[in-house]
Amino acid sequence: MNENQHQVINEEAGSRIDKLMADLQENLSRSQVQAWIKDGHLTVNGKGIKSNYKVQEGDYIAWEVPEPEEIELVAEDIPLEIVYEDEDVVVVNKPKGMVVHPSPGHPSGTLVNALLHHCTDLSGINGEVRPGIVHRIDKDTSGLLMVAKNDMAHQSLAEQLQAKSIDRKYLALVHGEIHHEVGTIEAPIGRDLKDRQKMGVVDNGRDAVTHFRVLELFDGFTLVECQLETGRTHQIRVHMHYIKHPIVGDPKYGQRKTYDIEGQALHARTLGFLHPRTGEWLEFVAEPPKVFEDTLTYLRQRS
Structure with a gap:
């Protein structure tokens, strides 16, 4: 088993342990955290706790990932x-x-x-x-x-x-106002040196390129279209955080004070590729979910 640790910071204090862990760990559900607690794979300050335990600043959470x-x-x-x-x-x-x-x-x-x-x-x-x-x-x-x-x-x-011939465009709502129409982020991505549960821009990372275009400006926020040239893990989330415009609602790379939209405001809107058999170019568009649209509507009204 691999043991991991996390010390609770001020902004996390008061959160339920199962919710905090699910926010910290990609692809980890609250029910899985609850199972780890029940089986003794997760402790706080060296002691067993219940799933509804509310963490305090300075608490040491230790967990073992079962085989x-x-x-x-x-x-x-x-x-x-x-x-x-x-x-x-x-x-x-x-x-x-x-x-x-x-x-x-x-x-x-x-x-x-x-x-x-x-x-x-x-x-x-x-x-x-x-x-x-x-x-x-x-x-x-x-x-x-x-x-x-x-x-x-x-x-x-x-x-x-x-x-890199497939067309992949994402809608992303980010913190802060971007006052230029287009941009390119070219920064290598690998495991974060301080937190192995996250990705980050690191010198020995794999090449990663994200192009973006500003679609709409709000008071304190920007709606952008991001086009992937490469497809690294968490690429858009890491790159937007790197340029200090983290994605709204992102539990891993975003700001602590953000809108709660059940995850990050990131939506794979456009997908285009050559059909494998016919060679015909196919392109599809899907509008973002209601919670995303509702947030945009609110920001438009507020602005």
């Missing part, structure tokens, strides 16, 4: 918003809060579980636990994902990703 369990893939009847489907590909508008593929912290309820119920033919290139998955978006990021239904399609889409 990975065998994950049994089960088809689950979970509603999916299918934007496009044919014999080779499926384009899905993933809702905020849904994990893409099963993991020890999320053995079920994922996009893969839903896809297995929707269609029996998915590519096997990415292994048993990630059938059809060519690329991912974070649990609390909504929007468009392409899924391969066979290995031919998977290989073609993966090659397009590698060649």
Whole structure:
């Protein structure tokens, strides 16, 4: 088992331990934290606590990540918003809060579980636990994902990703006002040197390039369209934090005082690629979820 530690800071004091841990750890649910507490894998100041314990400033949280369990893939009847489907590909508008593929912290309820119920033919290139998955978006990021239904399609889409020819544009609401129309963030991303649970801009990281365009200015906030040239873990979230315009609602890289919109205000709005079989250019657009739209409406009225 791997042991991890975290010392509670002032802004975190008063939070329930299970909620705080779920906010600190990507792809970790409150129910999983509660199970760790019950099984003795998580302690505060060296002692066992209950799931409703409210942390205090200076508390030392220590937890051990149990060895990975065998994950049994089960088809689950979970509603999916299918934007496009044919014999080779499926384009899905993933809702905020849904994990893409099963993991020890999320053995079920994922996009893969839903896809297995929707269609029996998915590519096997990415292994048993990630059938059809060519690329991912974070649990609390909504929007468009392409899924391969066979290995031919998977290989073609993966090659397009590698060649940076796939068009991926995201809507992001960020803190602060950006007073220039366009910009490019070119900064390498790797594991954060101070917090291994996070990514960050580091000298020995992998190349990462994000282009952005300002769509709308508000009082204290900016709506931007981000276009990915590379696809590093948490890339847009890390890059916007790096230029001191963190994404609204981001529990990992954002400001402590922000709008509570059930995760970060980040939505994969546009997805374009060449069809693996026909070579035809396909492009899809999905508008952001209601909580995102409602926040924009409020900011427009306030401004």
